[in-house]
Amino acid sequence: MPFPGRQYGYFSGGDKVLNNPPSRSYSPPESKTFLFETHHVYTTDADDVFMVEGNLIFQTSFYYEQSISSGSSYVISSSDSSDRGTLDFDFRGFWSRTTGKLCMVGSSYAYSKEGKLLHLAAVLKINNLRKSSTIRTLVTGTLDSLNSIGDPNHFEQISLLMFPQANYAYTMVSKQFSEGCPRGADVQPMSSLRLSQTRTICDMLGGSNAFELEYTGSCNSSKSCNPFGDGIGYLPSVISLSMIQCSNDRLSLRFLIEFRNDSYQGYYSSPNLNTSLIGEGSWDAKSNRLCIIACRIYDASSSLEKSHVGDCTTRLSLRFPAILSIRNTSTILGEIWSEKPRNEGGFFDRVEFRNTGRYGGGIQLQGLKYVYTEMDEVEKSCPKKNPKTKSIKGHYPDGYSGNLGFSMSIIKGSKGRIGWGSSDPLAVGDQQDQRFPSLIPSSSSKPKSSGVESNSSSGLLNISYKMSIMLRSSELDGGLNLVNESSNEYLETEIQISAEGVYDTATGSLCMVGCKHLRSGDKTFSSHSMDCEILVKINFPPLNSDRRSKIKGSIESTREEIDPLSFKPLQFSGRAYYRSWVAESIWRMDFEMIMLVISNTLAIIFVAFQIFHVRKHRGIGPLVSLLMLVILALGHLIPLVLNLEAMFIQDSERSVLIRGGTWLEMNEVIIRVVTMVAFLLQVRLLMLSWTARCYTEKKKTFWIAEKRGIYVCVPVYVIGAIIAFLVKSRQNVHLTWYYIDEIILGSSRAYAGLVLDAFLFPQIIFNMFQNLREPALSHFFYIGITLVRLVPHGYDLYRANSYADIDDSYIYGDHGADYYSTAWDFIIIVLGIFFAVIIHYQQRLGGRYFLPKRFQESVIDEEFPVDSEEQLPLRYST
Numbered sequence: 001m002p003f004p005g006r007q008y009g010y011f012s013g014g015d016k017v018l019n020n021p022p023s024r025s026y027s028p029p030e031s032k033t034f035l036f037e038t039h040h041v042y043t044t045d046a047d048d049v050f051m052v053e054g055n056l057i058f059q060t061s062f063y064y065e066q067s068i069s070s071g072s073s074y075v076i077s078s079s080d081s082s083d084r085g086t087l088d089f090d091f092r093g094f095w096s097r098t099t100g101k102l103c104m105v106g107s108s109y110a111y112s113k114e115g116k117l118l119h120l121a122a123v124l125k126i127n128n129l130r131k132s133s134t135i136r137t138l139v140t141g142t143l144d145s146l147n148s149i150g151d152p153n154h155f156e157q158i159s160l161l162m163f164p165q166a167n168y169a170y171t172m173v174s175k176q177f178s179e180g181c182p183r184g185a186d187v188q189p190m191s192s193l194r195l196s197q198t199r200t201i202c203d204m205l206g207g208s209n210a211f212e213l214e215y216t217g218s219c220n221s222s223k224s225c226n227p228f229g230d231g232i233g234y235l236p237s238v239i240s241l242s243m244i245q246c247s248n249d250r251l252s253l254r255f256l257i258e259f260r261n262d263s264y265q266g267y268y269s270s271p272n273l274n275t276s277l278i279g280e281g282s283w284d285a286k287s288n289r290l291c292i293i294a295c296r297i298y299d300a301s302s303s304l305e306k307s308h309v310g311d312c313t314t315r316l317s318l319r320f321p322a323i324l325s326i327r328n329t330s331t332i333l334g335e336i337w338s339e340k341p342r343n344e345g346g347f348f349d350r351v352e353f354r355n356t357g358r359y360g361g362g363i364q365l366q367g368l369k370y371v372y373t374e375m376d377e378v379e380k381s382c383p384k385k386n387p388k389t390k391s392i393k394g395h396y397p398d399g400y401s402g403n404l405g406f407s408m409s410i411i412k413g414s415k416g417r418i419g420w421g422s423s424d425p426l427a428v429g430d431q432q433d434q435r436f437p438s439l440i441p442s443s444s445s446k447p448k449s450s451g452v453e454s455n456s457s458s459g460l461l462n463i464s465y466k467m468s469i470m471l472r473s474s475e476l477d478g479g480l481n482l483v484n485e486s487s488n489e490y491l492e493t494e495i496q497i498s499a500e501g502v503y504d505t506a507t508g509s510l511c512m513v514g515c516k517h518l519r520s521g522d523k524t525f526s527s528h529s530m531d532c533e534i535l536v537k538i539n540f541p542p543l544n545s546d547r548r549s550k551i552k553g554s555i556e557s558t559r560e561e562i563d564p565l566s567f568k569p570l571q572f573s574g575r576a577y578y579r580s581w582v583a584e585s586i587w588r589m590d591f592e593m594i595m596l597v598i599s600n601t602l603a604i605i606f607v608a609f610q611i612f613h614v615r616k617h618r619g620i621g622p623l624v625s626l627l628m629l630v631i632l633a634l635g636h637l638i639p640l641v642l643n644l645e646a647m648f649i650q651d652s653e654r655s656v657l658i659r660g661g662t663w664l665e666m667n668e669v670i671i672r673v674v675t676m677v678a679f680l681l682q683v684r685l686l687m688l689s690w691t692a693r694c695y696t697e698k699k700k701t702f703w704i705a706e707k708r709g710i711y712v713c714v715p716v717y718v719i720g721a722i723i724a725f726l727v728k729s730r731q732n733v734h735l736t737w738y739y740i741d742e743i744i745l746g747s748s749r750a751y752a753g754l755v756l757d758a759f760l761f762p763q764i765i766f767n768m769f770q771n772l773r774e775p776a777l778s779h780f781f782y783i784g785i786t787l788v789r790l791v792p793h794g795y796d797l798y799r800a801n802s803y804a805d806i807d808d809s810y811i812y813g814d815h816g817a818d819y820y821s822t823a824w825d826f827i828i829i830v831l832g833i834f835f836a837v838i839i840h841y842q843q844r845l846g847g848r849y850f851l852p853k854r855f856q857e858s859v860i861d862e863e864f865p866v867d868s869e870e871q872l873p874l875r876y877s878t
Helices: 064-074 171-176 201-205 375-381 476-481 581-618 618-624 628-641 646-648 662-694 701-731 737-757 761-770 779-800 822-845
Strands: 006-012 033-043 049-059 088-098 101-110 117-126 140-147 158-162 208-215 238-246 252-260 278-285 289-298 308-319 332-337 353-355 406-413 414-426 460-472 490-503 511-516 523-525 530-539 550-557 570-575
Touching: 049 101, 049 140, 088 117, 171 278, 171 289, 201 238, 201 252, 252 289, 278 308, 375 490, 375 511, 406 460, 414 570, 460 511, 490 530, 523 628, 581 618, 581 662, 581 779, 618 662, 618 701, 628 662, 628 701, 628 737, 662 701, 701 737, 701 761, 737 779, 737 822, 761 822
Parallel strands: 208 523
Antiparallel strands: 006 033, 006 158, 033 049, 049 088, 088 101, 101 117, 117 140, 140 158, 208 238, 208 353, 238 252, 252 278, 278 289, 289 308, 308 332, 332 353, 406 414, 406 570, 414 460, 460 490, 490 511, 511 530, 530 550, 550 570
């Protein structure tokens, strides 16, 4: 059978039985893809007829689309067919080798939008399933319901489309490209890298590859520069090549070529076949480039069953440049053109494309070199500083140490904070950068001075960078405003800057000349149109500096202010993550795990002391504030709920900053188990106090005091929560509504930690209303739990001055679970000690001892022993 065991394809229709999964915090674009699995093929009495058994699995989540885009080199991820959005049919039928038709019947079940179970019966018909196929062959079909219209189990027709993979013949490239790429750009073979015998073109382009389209300066949507004409309503900015199949000799391959409006919309969704091409390409070893011939897919909008291939006049070429420079930092370059005459319909101008950092351009080849071309301009723009003394030399990061990459967490313009970004070295001196193991700069990059190494007399080192910054569109001005003409304050625009210059290892200063591509709206111009009159300055903190030190820098235009490409200076800062600091953070994470286990273990011990205290003195149970016990129980329950899947589910998508693995996951499970034990003991203590209060003779008095305490505590907590949310929202006034829920959750979690720090507050209020003097709380309990809550804040004060500030790696004293800062740490420690002292004296002098005497009610001086289980508390208010 000319069908592989697993064949992927696309479908349309079936909205009634193929619903999207339940709403989530982030819902990816819908992907209408399916998988056909052939299980068995049997011969029959007829020579050319075979019986076939298999499954047809529909999946609307993006996980299946990732496998579609990756071609046959990736295994599709499993999915539970009982989930809404997944439909699995079991089919059995017959295939005719003569006609190429497959007819099967089968059944499945699904849930309607109302949640009702549907029993589905269907017939599957597939056409063009022949022994051999070419670029013009499409396998199409339909899935029809066997239930009559009006039946609850009836569903509308689903049309199918597949690209055949068995016995495919590369007829187009073998004829057209026997002598290279006709009408392609004239590029010298030596300017492109060759492919090694061990790394073929299929290895280089396997899976899905996205590229940025670059148009000429005169191109716009109204002229003939769109491969699909003006009918699609937009000028494509991104092209993606998704490999369908590779030939046996690994020299030819097939692509689904999709043209998209932007990089985010529909990145994981099914392609729009009306703006896609089907192409086959072959590697030309003479010119060192891939030549592709592509064809249009017609009539795919109404029903995929009617789709067909035609108009194979589109050509593409793709190569791997041998030399990178400040004007070309892409490791893949290509072009698209039309073979039609200029005056004929469907003709479009030549369009270039290249891979960029945001599309994961990590393809590297041995022999790739970087050439510094703007060093003369760097020498003019970056004046030399007086050399530093040798005593401080070497305190700044070495150029080859891998410490020079960083994130720009804050970018400020004339209107305040306007964005963020990242910056990574591309080439360093005359050695390869560790982030690009296959990138070998040319020997010509060595400075003329003899001191190239970091320990030389000059300490100067040539270096190049790739910088990507995201800026809010509404804050752009001058030359930056050419990037995006939108004024929507919630939109962000990406600016790519390539830069090269000199790094001074003695002072930690870096000065570079930068270039950025000129863009207008969503359109990028070719590499020949670049603004290279940009100056970038960066200052790195010393290796032995305060861990809170930041990398600071600026990006400014050297043009005159009246120049339309000029823009106001941008200031940025980012956290330095030196490798020595990261090593310390790994040790700190291990230490914090141990501290967290010890902390929860001590909490178990202190709660056990209180349980023994309540059981020993039965009259004490009703005197414990139930609100306080509920807060303590929730303090252990919430972390368990938030991390439930960490205990019982092995999540393959889960990742841990800096380090991970079995050892870390095992420690986390131990932490969850200890937290669970502490929670159960808290619940046990709550039950003992509740039961004791229900059976005491003074239960009415105690319940009145409890209610009054709630009337005081709840408003205080609510007002505090409102203030915390307002402060948090004012700090993030520029965030979009998409992040509002995260602001609420983050503020709520941190505020809950503050309420837990002040867990003694309800007991203080309860004692005040009852004017109690009895030892309701064991000294081990309230002092021990107070220490458990305060030690993380004391540790945070120490950690802030001793370790690198990597917030996401905090395990003990997590900044997301409480208020942690120098001011808050001090306030919470003082507040916790203050509450513990109040409880201590309340249990000695009375619940209202700190109030003026006129507010203290008369108290019965009669005392009763509480050692017996039948006796009541020592003293109670009258």
